[in-house]
Amino acid sequence: MSPAILGIAFISLFLVELPDKTFLATLVLSTKYRPLLVWIGVGLAFAVQTGIAVAFGGVISLLPAAVVHTVAGLMFVAGAVLLFREGMSSRSEVDEEAEEEAEFAEKARPAVGARQILASFLVIFAAEWGDLSQLLTVSMVAKYKHPVSIFVGGWAALLIVSGLAAVAGRSLLRYIKLHILHFLGATVCAVLGVYTLVEVLT
DSSP states (O other), X not given: OOHHHHHHHHHHHHHHHTTSHHHHHHHHHHHHSOHHHHHHHHHHHHHHHHHHHHHHHHHHTTSOHHHHHHHHHHHHHHHHHHHHHHHHHHTTOXXXXXXXXHHHHHHOOOOOTHHHHXXXXXXXXXXXXXXXXXXXXXXXXXXXXXXXXXXXXXXXXXXXXXXXXXXXXXXXXXXXOHHHXXXXXXXXXXXHHHHHHHHHHO
16 A cells, blocks of 8 residues: 555545545535434445545556546546535535535435435435546556555545535535645646646657
């Protein structure tokens, strides 16, 4: 296991996931169910999806190095562009956030006990497919070839983000500007993308 790669995965996915819709989904679920059960269900969903992304990245890493680095670099750059655009639009889209909250609240069907874990798992599992955090996980595994480090760092970041959403999500949103988080995530992706593409050229 590489502490450096683990740290890169943790920081990258933490900054990308904090302003993501899954933070909002976890927050809404925690108002409907017990926060601890929501966190367990969400954490299990993240574990499965991170594992799938790591496995897919491992398959891509078998391709020629130049191809892998080019694809990974382009995916990082695409992530930076998407996050920057979301940051620009999130400055004024308060109504859209309210609509997303209402949508997730509707998906949170009445449940008791362990069924709250299952309900939380299913909501996040469905919402997270094709998410930017998954694409970045695939890219990092393909580039660095440290699947265990990236899985541990990425899953830890997702667990902390979902834990914050479950426990103090509403309070955090009062003090944290989501567009700033989008810009921070875009910066991290841009740096990784440029660095990766420069490696290909040199």
